[in-house]
Amino acid sequence: GAVVSQHPSRVICKSGTSVKIECRSLDFQATTMFWYRQFPKQSLMLMATSNEGSKATYEQGVEKDKFLINHASLTLSTLTVTSAHPEDSSFYICSASHSGGLQETQYFGPGTRLLVL
Amino acid sequence: AQSVTQPDIHITVSEGASLELRCNYSYGATPYLFWYVQSPGQGLQLLLKYFSGDTLVQGIKGFEAEFKRSQSSFNLRKPSVHWSDAAEYFCAVGAAAGNKLTFGGGTRVLVKP
Numbered sequence: 001g002a003v004v005s006q007h008p009s010r011v012i013c014k015s016g017t018s019v020k021i022e023c024r025s026l027d028f029q030a031t032t033m034f035w036y037r038q039f040p041k042q043s044l045m046l047m048a049t050s051n052e053g054s055k056a057t058y059e060q061g062v063e064k065d066k067f068l069i070n071h072a073s074l075t076l077s078t079l080t081v082t083s084a085h086p087e088d089s090s091f092y093i094c095s096a097s098h099s100g101g102l103q104e105t106q107y108f109g110p111g112t113r114l115l116v117l
Numbered sequence: 118a119q120s121v122t123q124p125d126i127h128i129t130v131s132e133g134a135s136l137e138l139r140c141n142y143s144y145g146a147t148p149y150l151f152w153y154v155q156s157p158g159q160g161l162q163l164l165l166k167y168f169s170g171d172t173l174v175q176g177i178k179g180f181e182a183e184f185k186r187s188q189s190s191f192n193l194r195k196p197s198v199h200w201s202d203a204a205e206y207f208c209a210v211g212a213a214a215g216n217k218l219t220f221g222g223g224t225r226v227l228v229k230p
Contacts, residue, residue: 043222
């Protein structure tokens with residue numbers, strides 16, 4: 001099946017610094033990628049929808065200036081957490097949509113655990 | 118607005134026993150429904166999905182789910198659980214397979230020896 005990777009898998013940073021997380025579709029082209037956040041023992045919450053070559057669409061309550069999303073190619077989307085604070089510590093998961101045959105399918109990356117000290 | 122409810126936060130089941138996880142959804146149109154499993158610290162693995170057709174869907178790892186439109190439910194079942202089935206299970210709904218998904222709160226399954 002299709003594979004989506006994320007890098008890094010874990011990152012620890014100091015408060016006030018910026019962190020970039022990459023999401024790659026390894027063997028297919030993804031016109032749309034999604035970014036989710038998952039707090040400990042909670043469900044996944046959609047942060048934004050990333051479309052190749054256009055601006056991301058953010059969900060209500062998600063600060064677009066804090067969570068910068070870039071989808072510059074059909075295989076790569078990046079999420080940059082700017083001026084990170086401890087409350088941004090979370091598990092960030094991306095997914096990519098793949099159109100194959102008659103059905104479109106969404107594949108999830110393994111996630112990136114962010115810890116802000 | 119679409120929503121997904123998983124009424125059971127935790128379920129403990131003995132190895133070899135049957136398992137049923139409940140999922141109720143609210144959606145204005147014909148939903149695309151999914152069940153995912155997440156092991157600790159890991160990403161999501163798709164167990165099965167329903168778009169249309171036969172309302173009983175077979176998935177991987179011996180799981181199946183039944184779509185009941187009248188009850189707005191999409192419950193997940195497994196006849197005999199294995200210790201490796203201990204994980205968090207999420208039900209999700211979307212407008213299409215490749216669209217953004219709304220997840221339920223998850224059900225954590227513990228398997229007793």
